[in-house]
Amino acid sequence: MAWLRERLAVEAKNQLKPLVSLTMIELEFKGEDREPLNVLRTEKLPPALASRIRPEFEWSPALTMNNTIRWGILGTGKIARQFAAGLQHLPDARLLAIGSRTAAAAHAFGEQFAVPHRHASYDALVQDADVDVIYVATPHGCHGENTLLALAAGKPVLCEKPFTINAREAEQVIALARGKKLFLMEAMWTRCFPLMEKLRALVAMRAIGEIRMLTADFGFRAEYHEEARLFDLAAGGGALLDVGVYPVSLASMIFGPPTQMVSQAQLGRTGVDEEVAIILTHAHGELALLSAAIRLESPQEAILLGTTGRIRLHAPWWRPVALTLTREGVNDERITFPLTGNGYQYEAAEVMNCLRAGQLESHLMPLDETLAIMKTLDALRAQWGLKYPIE
């Protein structure tokens, strides 16, 4: 039987402090036997890499099985429904409350998802003493105001992407959460998928050598309706904030913040960016080629190019369940983590794990990085002269 070697990222010391305790261990296995025979080498990861990965793990709801966490959802739109469906896959989560601007919408949502507390205002929702954490699911332009409302009421918050309309709003929200010592996280759900854990581990292990470039696109074809959220400048419509934030966030996760950027956008009839092309340069000259569109369907793939191979995140890469690892001299490896549920439970589980551990932010989507991403989005818009009416 063949001897196998495997390198694992493990937390050596403290489950709650992965940023400082990650160690790479090269283990030797025999055949299918998963008990390691030998530790071949251990190596402390440089902090820059360690901060980007967690130990490999098989995601399981059992990870969050301690005590039930009671959610309140703010807003009753499409993503609120998706998230509510995702929560149903977490046995230790309870969707306790829904808040809407209208009693009718709160009631309809409550009926669909059997939510007992139905509030006819966002204020009433955040004041609900039985709710442990609020998920903000309103249009981009409302994120800042709604998150501030929930934090001011003493509630931890998971806020939909893009975190806010601009970096100035993001700073205000983060400052309040930190001042009140409350948990806060941008709902960049892509980062919470098990396959993304695997990707971060592969990157940290230098499985494809030094990563020098990546490409990522997110374009989809929306029907044009002048009054729809996507085409409404006042609501922060357009490709960049709606879908462009995903590739920008991926580049940030792999390379850190950009040092330079060039970009072009095509603005549509309502003034929003309908097609966007971006090249980011990073600290060591790494390049990210990104695109986003709301009137064009794109392949929705992401590819990381390293000095000894490449990793392709299969479409749609922003809901990642499969990747192909291509390395010099070996057969391609396909790695999959089939989706359970609709995928929104992963970010909810991450929030619940953080709350139980007493963490004020998630190391999967840290607040300083969220802020840096908002600054990148602002800088890109500045290149196109694109401002929202509220700015």
Ligand SMILES: NC(=O)c1ccc[n+]([C@@H]2O[C@H](COP(=O)([O-])OP(=O)(O)OC[C@H]3O[C@@H](n4cnc5c(N)ncnc54)[C@H](OP(=O)(O)O)[C@@H]3O)[C@@H](O)[C@H]2O)c1
């Ligand atoms: N993570 C993801 O995969 C994903 C996917 C889609 C969208 N999103 C994000 O989620 C957010 C919401 O998107 P969505 O597609 O769910 O939007 P949507 O269907 O339009 O729903 C937004 C909800 O927000 C509330 N709302 C508050 N103020 C509003 C206003 N001025 N205009 C319209 N609605 C208002 C409404 O609920 P009430 O009437 O009950 O108050 C409405 O149902 C966006 O920021 C988007 O970027 C994320």
